[in-house]
Amino acid sequence: MSRLLGIRIKNYRALANVKIGQVQYARGEPLPPLACFIGPNGSGKSTLLDAFGFIADCLLEGVEAACDKPLRGGFDRLRTQGAKGPIEFEIFFDLGDPARPIVYELHVDKVKSVPAVTLETLRQRRVGETRGKPYYFLKLRKGQGKVWAGAAVAVKRESKDAERVNLADGNRLGITTLGNLSQHPRIVQFRTYVEQWYLSYFVPEAARALPAVGAQRYLDRQGSNVGNVLQYIQRQHADQFSKLLKQLTTSIPGLKKITPEPSKDGRLLLKFDEAGYVDPFYQQSMSDGTLKMLAYSVLLTDPEPRPFIGIEEPENGLYIKLVEHLAAQLRSHATSKSNPTQVLVTTHSPYFVDALSPEQVWVIKKNPRGHADVVRVADIPKVKELVDGGLPLGSLWYSNHLDERSTQ
16 A cells, blocks of 8 residues: 655645655655644644645646635635745655655646646656666656656666657646556556545534435545445445444443434434433434544544545544544554554644654644744654653643753
8 A cells, every 4th residue: 555755845825845754765754654743723734734635636626626625715825925936745655665665746836827737747766776866757847748658667768668748738637647547557556545545624513414325435524424434334344343333332431332224214314322321312412522433433444444544633522531542543543554544633632642652743833934844743852752751742742842942
């Protein structure tokens, strides 16, 4: 399964120039399986998660639609204030050979007053090489350029086996089209990887809705189809369904069973059986925290796990003990060899951070120019020593020990 090693973001809202994880070719420390980002309100945590959503939306719907999504407000609102160049992304990811990661670069800028793709590249080292620069196997400027077919970069000169590319629509990514062609397996793999990203924007009210009956394979971003996904898991993966129920009954005191149940008018109900009550409850009556834990449990027991999950402030609406339990669940899921899912989380909860190590946490803060600076906690002086001495990381954060200025 593909793994995100690092990302560079430039000119995307407050992220004027941010680098996280491995952003030099096959050098530096890659992002861990679970990465957590903390910081004050308005520091750029939500923007970081939205950057991944923006890239995925560009792939699925086109650049203009991605810019105009609700809460983005168009290209001019997305580009960092005062910036003149394009919005830039550079993604480093591993397809199973750490010495030969693949790098995807995307630039979005205005062309004749309309947002468009101005640069798109993919590059990788040649087969057998463990040193040296990577070579392009896709290089497009404003939709025109070259692509090299095959499962690996050829040893011979690239110019001899390149195919010309001339995309008619500057609104669409090159990987959207080329990622459907079998002669470009690496591009297919990268497109598939991005398509499988899951960004959670869970809304309890959406989970209380009554969808039409019918099993569905994947949870949507707001969790409105959680009952449909439960129905799918119950039908197709009975063992996973039992595991999910066991997790929930362990997490939520008094909960005995959850059952998807079709109503007479063709809608799907979730029936919750609780200790001490004869009559069941349904999703409309359940608390925000219970519905949230249900959605996360469905996500984490996926029989075919997503390669990348992003969750914003999962602690909202949860009891303190549930926050600690969820953090442990996410950490266990991300580090499991059987479910190699990367998890990126933003949080305001010291209790969530208590479950993590300094290598798993980054602090985001605004500098005097209003741009976000990102620092890994393990790189802040004295913090590792304090954690190794038994002090909880969340407590150090609460007492301002994660402020670089206070640790000098």
